Amino acid sequence: MLFNSIDFAIFLPIVFILYWFVFKSLKSQNVLLLIASYVFYAWWDWRFLGLIILSTCIDFCMGLAIEKASLKQHKKYLMLLSVLLNLGILGFFKYYNFFIENFNDAFMLFGKAIDLNYLHIILPIGISFYTFQTMSYSIDIYREKIKPTKDIVAFASFICFFPQLVAGPIERASNFLPQIQKRRIFDYAKATDGLKQILWGLFKKMVIADNCAFFVNAIFEDYSNYSGSTLFFGAFLFSIQIYCDFSGYSDIAIGVSRLFGFNLKKNFAYPYFARNIAEFWRRWHISLTTWFKDYFYIPIGGSRGSKWMQLRNTFAIFMVIGLWHGAHWKFVVYGLINALHFVPYIIRGKNTKYAAVVAENRLFPNRKELFGMFHTFLFLIFARIFFRADSLPHAIGYLKHLFSQSLFQWPQFSSNKQALTLFILILFSFGVEWFGRDKAHALENIFKTSKRTYRVMFYYAIVFLIFYFNGEEQQFIYFQF
Amino acid sequence: MKKFIKQVLAFVVPVLILIAMLEIALRHIPNDYRFKHSEITLQKDAIKTLILGSSHSMYGMNPEYFTKKTFNLGHISETIDLDYLMLKAYIDRLPELKTVVVRLSYTTLHEQLGEGAEAWRLKDYQLYHHLKVSNKLKYKSEVLSVKLKNNLSRLKAYYVNDEDMISVTKSGWGYFENEHANGALEDLGVYAAKKHTLRSSALVKANTLFLKQLVELCENKGVEVLLVTLPAHKSYRNHLNTTQLETIIKAGTKMEETYKNCRYYNFMADKTFGAADFYDADHLNASGAKKFSQLINSLIEN
Numbered sequence: 115m116l117f118n119s120i121d122f123a124i125f126l127p128i129v130f131i132l133y134w135f136v137f138k139s140l141k142s143q144n145v146l147l148l149i150a151s152y153v154f155y156a157w158w159d160w161r162f163l164g165l166i167i168l169s170t171c172i173d174f175c176m177g178l179a180i181e182k183a184s185l186k187q188h189k190k191y192l193m194l195l196s197v198l199l200n201l202g203i204l205g206f207f208k209y210y211n212f213f214i215e216n217f218n219d220a221f222m223l224f225g226k227a228i229d230l231n232y233l234h235i236i237l238p239i240g241i242s243f244y245t246f247q248t249m250s251y252s253i254d255i256y257r258e259k260i261k262p263t264k265d266i267v268a269f270a271s272f273i274c275f276f277p278q279l280v281a282g283p284i285e286r287a288s289n290f291l292p293q294i295q296k297r298r299i300f301d302y303a304k305a306t307d308g309l310k311q312i313l314w315g316l317f318k319k320m321v322i323a324d325n326c327a328f329f330v331n332a333i334f335e336d337y338s339n340y341s342g343s344t345l346f347f348g349a350f351l352f353s354i355q356i357y358c359d360f361s362g363y364s365d366i367a368i369g370v371s372r373l374f375g376f377n378l379k380k381n382f383a384y385p386y387f388a389r390n391i392a393e394f395w396r397r398w399h400i401s402l403t404t405w406f407k408d409y410f411y412i413p414i415g416g417s418r419g420s421k422w423m424q425l426r427n428t429f430a431i432f433m434v435i436g437l438w439h440g441a442h443w444k445f446v447v448y449g450l451i452n453a454l455h456f457v458p459y460i461i462r463g464k465n466t467k468y469a470a471v472v473a474e475n476r477l478f479p480n481r482k483e484l485f486g487m488f489h490t491f492l493f494l495i496f497a498r499i500f501f502r503a504d505s506l507p508h509a510i511g512y513l514k515h516l517f518s519q520s521l522f523q524w525p526q527f528s529s530n531k532q533a534l535t536l537f538i539l540i541l542f543s544f545g546v547e548w549f550g551r552d553k554a555h556a557l558e559n560i561f562k563t564s565k566r567t568y569r570v571m572f573y574y575a576i577v578f579l580i581f582y583f584n585g586e587e588q589q590f591i592y593f594q595f
Numbered sequence: 596m597k598k599f600i601k602q603v604l605a606f607v608v609p610v611l612i613l614i615a616m617l618e619i620a621l622r623h624i625p626n627d628y629r630f631k632h633s634e635i636t637l638q639k640d641a642i643k644t645l646i647l648g649s650s651h652s653m654y655g656m657n658p659e660y661f662t663k664k665t666f667n668l669g670h671i672s673e674t675i676d677l678d679y680l681m682l683k684a685y686i687d688r689l690p691e692l693k694t695v696v697v698r699l700s701y702t703t704l705h706e707q708l709g710e711g712a713e714a715w716r717l718k719d720y721q722l723y724h725h726l727k728v729s730n731k732l733k734y735k736s737e738v739l740s741v742k743l744k745n746n747l748s749r750l751k752a753y754y755v756n757d758e759d760m761i762s763v764t765k766s767g768w769g770y771f772e773n774e775h776a777n778g779a780l781e782d783l784g785v786y787a788a789k790k791h792t793l794r795s796s797a798l799v800k801a802n803t804l805f806l807k808q809l810v811e812l813c814e815n816k817g818v819e820v821l822l823v824t825l826p827a828h829k830s831y832r833n834h835l836n837t838t839q840l841e842t843i844i845k846a847g848t849k850m851e852e853t854y855k856n857c858r859y860y861n862f863m864a865d866k867t868f869g870a871a872d873f874y875d876a877d878h879l880n881a882s883g884a885k886k887f888s889q890l891i892n893s894l895i896e897n
Contacts, residue, residue, distance in 0.1 A: 119732075119733070120739055121732060124732070134596060300596050300599070302598060305599050309603070335794075570606065573606070574606075581743040583742075583744070584743075
């Protein structure tokens with residue numbers, strides 16, 4: 115079920131009413147959330163429900179077993195078993211054909227054809243998200259950061275909580291399980307704020323991202339027939355699309371959770387206002403980057419040790435982040451390019467600079483900040499070509515055409531009027547985000563001190579824009595991961 | 596909680612009322628789908644030949660030039676899965692039906708309406724032909740399936756400008772306002788060929804099955820099927836993908852070999868059709884449609 119579908123617009127109020135008015139006890143509310151989450155997932159494909167249930171059962175049992183084991187060594191084996199099982203499931207569905215292809219290619223290099231068979235595997239939606247969630251649970255129990263739960267319903271609800279099930283934010287048991295095990299009390303301010311966040315998420319997804327997709331799909335599909343300048347705008351629009359698509363999803367997920375009394379982790383913190391690449395990665399897909407930081411980067415050494423060690427670890431984390439997105443070399447290259455851009459900051463020890471929000475207590479950024487934002491965004495535009503292209507050769511071909519003489523021609527769009535409208539809408543959305551950049555979400559403080567009428571008028575205007583300018587419905591980009 | 600519910604309702608109810616009013620107003624606007632449904636219902640007892648398909652059929656075959664009573668049930672962007680559903684819905688209501696003419700175009704086996712950019716047209720089949728074509732709720736509504744921007748244009752055209760919203764004759768033939776589209780045929784051909792050349796052949800198997808089901812349905816009812824590939828301008832033909840085109844031709848030939856009630860004719864490169872017969876590179880204009888309809892009629896009569 116898509117957040118921007120009519121089905122969800124009916125599903126959400128029904129669950130909300132049942133949750134607050136019919137199932138009032140903690141246990142029954144959790145059961146309702148579990149059923150609603152399974153229905154939400156099964157709407158896409160009920161056959162893969164078994165996989166979530168299997169993952170849930172594995173880690174629920176492993177969690178208890180790790181806790182029960184008396185020897186540290188046994189605990190470690192059990193944790194490793196849990197990680198292997200989870201990665202095994204993920205590896206089979208997501209990376210099986212990738213490895214087969216590369217095995218075949220590698221043997222061919224030595225003149226031996228092994229011709230291993232490919233399998234027709236459908237990638238279950240959200241598998242990368244919920245697998246990482248279940249894995250972190252077992253690891254955290256092993257690290258004695260949390261105690262395992264004996265409540266299977268609470269645990270299953272944590273794994274498949276419908277707002278964040280298919281595209282995150284990737285939750286940690288330490289944040290979510292205490293919330294689900296505690297009675298929720300309806301909070302008016304939290305719920306209304308959640309609605310605002312949902313509205314803004316829908317705007318970003320349906321108006322900005324889906325309209326960008328119209329141009330991006332056409333340009334990337336047929337790049338050889340466009341001028342370099344048009345390809346530049348194609349890449350620019352993709353950068354906008356992926357941000358509005360994914361952060362829009364996260365806004366809706368967080369907003370919906372707040373309606374049910376939950377606080378999910380923040381997933382985006384206005385990453386396009388970042389002044390360097392290090393700051394960008396602290397603000398982009400936060401739940402994934404912190405996951406990798408805690409369970410991969412720090413265990414392999416993190417920022418401890420010599421500069422060389424830091425660089426090695428940085429390259430390693432970016433490679434796995436790249437691969438997490440999918441079984442393609444283009445994602446590995448995307449990760450490596452980001453890592454390369456990180457190098458000067460690590461060498462100069464400036465990778466932790468800019469912890470605070472840009473232009474703090476000021477309306478506009480200064481020249482240095484503006485330059486930092488511009489160069490970071492420009493870098494991302496080019497790096498994301500690897501992300502969006504169908505393959506590595508596609509990305510290289512795209513870049514070759516982009517850096518041709520036609521880069522200095524006036525770009526051609528299939529509809530200039532539509533392109534102009536889109537640019538105005540992008541300016542509007544980034545304007546709103548700029549004014550809310552120190553808040554949890556862009557609409558948190560908009561018109562807060564003005565009359566209620568103005569505030570309501572503004573929300574109606576957003577609703578109108580959604581209905582008036584919504585693009586052709588596109589699946590959320592991160593569903594494929 | 597009460598305050599929250601009250602405020603949400605106060606915000607949402609006006610939007611819902613507006614949506615409902617828009618829906619009513621939009622459904623009152625005449626359209627080709629409802630018009631064809633009502634016309635075929637009125638003429639059902641006399642129809643002997645039924646034309647199905649996309650814009651190629653809708654513009655390319657004019658029932659006025661058929662000897663026997665003919666009705667053109669084609670719609671813009673209609674795909675073979677919908678051809679089958681339309682036939683299934685109407686065949687039992689047409690007691691005199693003897694022949695069904697179906698276009699076998701370059702894209703027929705490679706696309707389905709629900710999978711493309713014009714999926715919003717599914718609502719027309721649901722709302723006006725009363726077919727069950729999708730489980731998605733949005734295709735049960737005008738407001739929810741079409742952009743507000745386009746809906747407002749339609750409202751303005753009908754209620755303010757008093758425009759005629761029907762673009763087909765009583766026998767279902769669609770006509771172009773002009774003889775030729777803007778732009779050179781050469782350019783239009785390249786553009787259309789590119790647009791119609793589809794990267795994926797994922798739907799070929801499913802669409803071939805729909806084609807078979809369509810012919811078998813006719814076979815069971817004692818109805819003959821004429822599969823026709825319509826004439827196209829050389830600027831279109833020369834830019835087609837050979838593999839995609841061959842898939843269509845092979846499918847048509849195979850159907851003719853397999854089913855006794857089925858004949859296949861490929862007129863794509865028919866030399867009797869010149870630039871004057873085309874509205875654009877892959878659609879016939881009124882004079883082209885006349886010529887082609889007479890040709891098909893002669894095949895039916897013989």
